[in-house]
Amino acid sequence: MLRLDTRFLPDFPQAFKEHGPLLLQAREALLAKRKDPQSMLGWMDLPEDTETLREVRRFREANPWVEDFVLLGIGGSALGPKALEAAFNGSSVRFHYVDHVEPEPVLRLLRGLDPRKTLVNAVSKSGATAETLAALLVFLNWLREHLGEDWRRHLVLTTDPKRGALRALAEREGLRAFAIPENVGGRFSVLSPVGLLPLAFAGADLEALLMGARKANEVALAPLEENLPLQTALLQHLHRHLPVTVFMVYSERLKYLPAWFVQLHDESLGKRDEEGNRVGTTAVPALGPQDQHAQVQLFREGPLDKLIVLVVPEGATEDLLLPRVEGLEGEAGYLFGKGLFQLLKAEAEATYQALAEAGQRVYTLYLSEVSPYAVGWLLQHLMWQTAFLGELWRVNAFDQPGVELGKRLTFALLGRPGYGS
Numbered sequence: 001m002l003r004l005d006t007r008f009l010p011d012f013p014q015a016f017k018e019h020g021p022l023l024l025q026a027r028e029a030l031l032a033k034r035k036d037p038q039s040m041l042g043w044m045d046l047p048e049d050t051e052t053l054r055e056v057r058r059f060r061e062a063n064p065w066v067e068d069f070v071l072l073g074i075g076g077s078a079l080g081p082k083a084l085e086a087a088f089n090g091s092s093v094r095f096h097y098v099d100h101v102e103p104e105p106v107l108r109l110l111r112g113l114d115p116r117k118t119l120v121n122a123v124s125k126s127g128a129t130a131e132t133l134a135a136l137l138v139f140l141n142w143l144r145e146h147l148g149e150d151w152r153r154h155l156v157l158t159t160d161p162k163r164g165a166l167r168a169l170a171e172r173e174g175l176r177a178f179a180i181p182e183n184v185g186g187r188f189s190v191l192s193p194v195g196l197l198p199l200a201f202a203g204a205d206l207e208a209l210l211m212g213a214r215k216a217n218e219v220a221l222a223p224l225e226e227n228l229p230l231q232t233a234l235l236q237h238l239h240r241h242l243p244v245t246v247f248m249v250y251s252e253r254l255k256y257l258p259a260w261f262v263q264l265h266d267e268s269l270g271k272r273d274e275e276g277n278r279v280g281t282t283a284v285p286a287l288g289p290q291d292q293h294a295q296v297q298l299f300r301e302g303p304l305d306k307l308i309v310l311v312v313p314e315g316a317t318e319d320l321l322l323p324r325v326e327g328l329e330g331e332a333g334y335l336f337g338k339g340l341f342q343l344l345k346a347e348a349e350a351t352y353q354a355l356a357e358a359g360q361r362v363y364t365l366y367l368s369e370v371s372p373y374a375v376g377w378l379l380q381h382l383m384w385q386t387a388f389l390g391e392l393w394r395v396n397a398f399d400q401p402g403v404e405l406g407k408r409l410t411f412a413l414l415g416r417p418g419y420g421s
C-alpha cells in the first residue's frame with residue numbers, strides 16, 4: 001500500500017481540483033505516445049512480463065553454484081538492482097557492484113573473489129558505456145585466465161535485444177544474454193532483467209514486486225480522485241519554482257533508493273523544454289534518521305527553497321523490543337519496552353512536523369511496510385510521476401542529450417577513432 005499525506009499543505013486539495021483538466025490532459029498526451037514504438041514507454045508493460053520472470057527464474061535455478069554476484073553497470077544499469085538487492089537480499093549470495101572506474105576497489109574485489117563461485121553480470125542498454133566496457137574487459141580477462149573454456153558459464157549479459165557491443169559479444173561467444181526491451185531506457189529498466197536477474201539470485205519475491213508495480217499501473221490509469229501519481233506530479237509541479245526537491249527515506253533497507261530516484265528525476269526532467277528554457281528541480285537524496293543528524297538543520301532553518309518528500313513505512317515486518325537496562329533509567333528509561341520501529345516512526349513524524357513548523361513545504365508518502373509489493377508499487381509510482389512531469393514541463397523525460405558531450409570528450413581524450421581533434 002502507498003498512501004499520500006499532505007496535511008501540512010492545506011491549499012493542495014483545492015489546487016488538485018483546479019488542475020484536474022491539466023492533469024488529465026497530461027496523462028492523455030502521455031498515453032497517446034504509447035502507440036509510437038520510439039516513445040520509450042515500454043516500462044509501463046514490464047510488470048506484466050511473466051515470460052521474462054520465468055526465464056530469469058530458470059536461469060537462477062540452473063546456476064545454484066553462485067556465491068558471489070558481480071554486477072558491471074552504471075546509472076540506470078546499476079542503481080535499481082543495488083537499491084532492491086540491499087532491501088530484499090534473503091540469500092547467502094554476496095553482491096558486488098562495479099559502477100565506477102577506480103582501480104583500487106576493483107583490484108581489492110578481484111583479489112577477494114573465487115572465480116569458480118562467481119557470476120559476472122555485465123549490464124548495459126547501449127553496450128557503449130565506457131565504464132561498463134572497461135569493467136567487462138577486466139572481468140572477462142580474469143575469468144578466462146582462471147577458468148579456461150569454462151569462463152562462458154560465469155558471464156551473463158543484460159543488454160539491448162539486437163544492438164550494441166554486448167549483444168555482438170553474446171552472439172560471437174555463445175553467451176547467455178537477457179534482453180532490455182528496445183523501448184525501455186536505463187533509468188526506467190529496474191523491473192526488466194536489469195533488476196530481476198540479480199534479484200532472483202538474491203532470493204527476492206519477484207512476483208510480489210511485479211504485483212506491486214501492476215497496482216501502480218492501475219492507480220495511474222484510475223480516475224483523478226484516486227490517482228496517486230497525478231497527485232504527486234502536481235505537488236512537484238506546483239513547487240517547480242523551488243529549486244530543490246528532497247527525497248528522504250526512513251528505511252535503512254531502502255538506503256540506496258534515493259540515489260535511484262535522483263537519476264530518475266534529475267536525468268529525466270532537468271533539460272531544455274520545447275521553447276529552449278532550462279527546466280527541472282534538483283533532487284537531493286536523504287536518509288532518515290541519519291540525516292536528522294546531518295541535513296535536517298539546513299532543511300529546517302536554511303533557505304525556503306525546497307519541497308521535501310518523506311517516504312515512511314507505516315509498519316515493520318518484525319519489530320525489536322528495547323530491553324530495560326539497569327543504570328540507564330535516567331537517559332534511556334523512556335525507551336525501555338518500546339519497539340525500535342516505534343522510535344523510527346516517531347522520528348519520522350517528528351521531522352515531518354518540525355519541517356512544516358519551520359515553514360518548509362513537505363509531504364509524506366507512506367509505504368504499508370518495506371515489502372517487495374509496496375516497494376514495487378513505489379518504484380513504478382515514481383516512474384509514472386516522472387513521466388507525467390515530463391508532459392507538464394514539456395520535456396522529453398526519456399532522453400539525456402546533456403550527457404553526450406562529456407562522453408565524446410572522454411572518447412577524444414582516450415583517442416577513440418573518430419573522436420580525435
Ligand SMILES: O=P(O)(O)OC[C@H]1O[C@H](O)[C@H](O)[C@@H](O)[C@@H]1O
Pocket residue numbers: 074075076077123124125126127128129132186187267400403
Ligand atoms: O545502460 P547503459 O547504456 O550502459 O547506460 C548507463 C547510463 O549511462 C548513460 O550515460 C545515461 O546517462 C544513463 O541514463 C544510463 O543509465
